[in-house]
Amino acid sequence: MIFEFCREHKDLWLCTQRFHLVLHSTGGTRPDCSYERLTEAEACGAIGWSQTELARKVWVTLRSVNIKGLPEELEIVRACEARLGWQSTPQVAIPEDAKTPLSRRSLSDPAAMAAELCRKACSALPAIPPDKAQAYVEILERAWGSLDTVDGSVSQVEEFARGILGRLARQPGFVVFMLDVSDDDECAQVSAILQGGFTGVRVWRNGRERLLCAAPTGV
Ligand SMILES: [Zn+2]
Numbered sequence: 001m002i003f004e005f006c007r008e009h010k011d012l013w014l015c016t017q018r019f020h021l022v023l024h025s026t027g028g029t030r031p032d033c034s035y036e037r038l039t040e041a042e043a044c045g046a047i048g049w050s051q052t053e054l055a056r057k058v059w060v061t062l063r064s065v066n067i068k069g070l071p072e073e074l075e076i077v078r079a080c081e082a083r084l085g086w087q088s089t090p091q092v093a094i095p096e097d098a099k100t101p102l103s104r105r106s107l108s109d110p111a112a113m114a115a116e117l118c119r120k121a122c123s124a125l126p127a128i129p130p131d132k133a134q135a136y137v138e139i140l141e142r143a144w145g146s147l148d149t150v151d152g153s154v155s156q157v158e159e160f161a162r163g164i165l166g167r168l169a170r171q172p173g174f175v176v177f178m179l180d181v182s183d184d185d186e187c188a189q190v191s192a193i194l195q196g197g198f199t200g201v202r203v204w205r206n207g208r209e210r211l212l213c214a215a216p217t218g219v
Pocket residue numbers: 006007008009010011029030032033034
């Protein structure tokens with residue numbers, strides 16, 4: 001990996017044919033930025049990160065943007081996963097029946113949706129390393145803003161999800177819930193469709209009997 005670094009503002013870009021902002025204290029390039037080209041080891045030294053931490057930040061950065069069809073970026077993502085010990089995640093294809101829609105009744109029943117979310121997470125998702133689940137939360141934070149998370153037993157997560165979905169179902173603009181399971185993001189998600197938008201509750205399986213759940217703060 002090759003980086004460009006502005007020492008003054010501590011802005012670090014990963015250089016491929018494109019540029020990806022890995023660390024930004026100022027939100028990106030400023031007129032007075034002066035960049036130097038760094039190797040991976042030099043970048044670690046300049047910022048004070050371990051190589052593991054750098055690999056994690058690069059992984060989060062690249063997974064936060066659409067890198068489909070970009071072989072260079074995909075290769076870097078795989079190299080980071082190898083360094084982080086994440087490549088051992090079994091690539092279990094999610095069974096088709098895990099994706100089938102729920103009954104009509106469940107689609108507006110918060111308790112049923114919370115139970116189904118956890119049931120699908122446990123039956124359809126691979127158990128991933130806890131630090132990989134946390135990295136997925138960081139990606140989601142970039143998209144959804146501040147999140148509340150619960151990392152716990154299946155029943156703890158179900159209770160947390162039930163509370164959030166209950167509040168969403170009582171909102172005046174609430175339309176319906178939808179449940180999806182994503183191979184690509186290794187998560188299950190209930191989306192609450194609201195008039196003029198949607199919000200979601202997302203779950204990863206970060207252990208045999210353990211789930212990590214995230215939802216936007218303030219729901
Ligand atoms: Zn700068």
